[in-house]
Amino acid sequence: MNADTKIASNAGYAAEADSLVASYESITFEDIYAPILNLLPQAGRALDIGAGTGRDAAALAKRGFLVHAAEPTAELRAHAQRLHREPTITWTDDALPDLPQLHAGTARFDLILMTAVWMHLDEEERARALPRIAHLLTSSGRLFMTVRKGPVPPGRRMFPIPIEPLIAAAGESGLALLKNYEFSDRLGRQDVSWTMLAFERENRV
Numbered sequence: 224m225n226a227d228t229k230i231a232s233n234a235g236y237a238a239e240a241d242s243l244v245a246s247y248e249s250i251t252f253e254d255i256y257a258p259i260l261n262l263l264p265q266a267g268r269a270l271d272i273g274a275g276t277g278r279d280a281a282a283l284a285k286r287g288f289l290v291h292a293a294e295p296t297a298e299l300r301a302h303a304q305r306l307h308r309e310p311t312i313t314w315t316d317d318a319l320p321d322l323p324q325l326h327a328g329t330a331r332f333d334l335i336l337m338t339a340v341w342m343h344l345d346e347e348e349r350a351r352a353l354p355r356i357a358h359l360l361t362s363s364g365r366l367f368m369t370v371r372k373g374p375v376p377p378g379r380r381m382f383p384i385p386i387e388p389l390i391a392a393a394g395e396s397g398l399a400l401l402k403n404y405e406f407s408d409r410l411g412r413q414d415v416s417w418t419m420l421a422f423e424r425e426n427r428v
């Protein structure tokens with residue numbers, strides 16, 4: 224993607240980037256993913272899609288992963304690169320559903336993370352994205368994701384995500400469900416709740 228590429232799914236983030244930093248950085252990767260930390264692969268290559276301010280990318284780098292962080296909102300990417308200077312994080316301006324930069328390369332990932340991103344894609348984008356995400360995983364690579372439920376903040380674009388159809392569509396892309404876990408909002412918003420899903424890429428001959 225070049226710097227002028229526009230997507231609809233990140234509406235609102237550029238304007239609010241400066242005010243989002245503190246809240247995004249006030250929680251930790253370990254807090255969010257506590258229920259599935261036991262499923263975290265041994266350190267290898269990780270891809271954080273929609274990496275925001277880089278909180279999770281930095282946590283994975285500290286755990287020994289070589290991290291690729293894809294973030295299409297330049298204003299968030301700038302904060303991330305300022306805050307998290309781990310040399311093992313590579314930043315890219317790339318976006319779902321197609322992730323053209325990543326698909327142009329040969330890297331495959333032992334872990335793909337999508338924290339609070341999926342609900343920004345519409346139905347057609349979600350259908351297109353899943354097989355492309357699965358394709359970027361190594362065999363037995365894992366996908367961790369969280370999906371938000373709750374009101375759409377003004378200026379953002381979000382869709383309701385039915386979870387069972389998502390699990391079924393992931394299965395059709397060769398992703399087997401390891402964990403489906405409901406949890407409350409880590410920022411304390413009473414009207415927001417989350418689903419956490421962990422998948423593993425099946426070894427299909």
Ligand SMILES: C[S@@+](CC[C@H](N)C(=O)[O-])C[C@H]1O[C@@H](n2cnc3c(N)ncnc32)[C@H](O)[C@@H]1O
Nearest residue numbers: 232233247273274275296318319338339340343
């Ligand atoms: C709620 S924020 C989450 C950021 C970070 N993952 C976190 O948990 O703090 C949603 C992120 O998704 C990004 N995003 C929106 N549309 C995207 C797309 N099509 N592909 C990749 N990332 C996208 C936004 O720019 C933003 O960084």
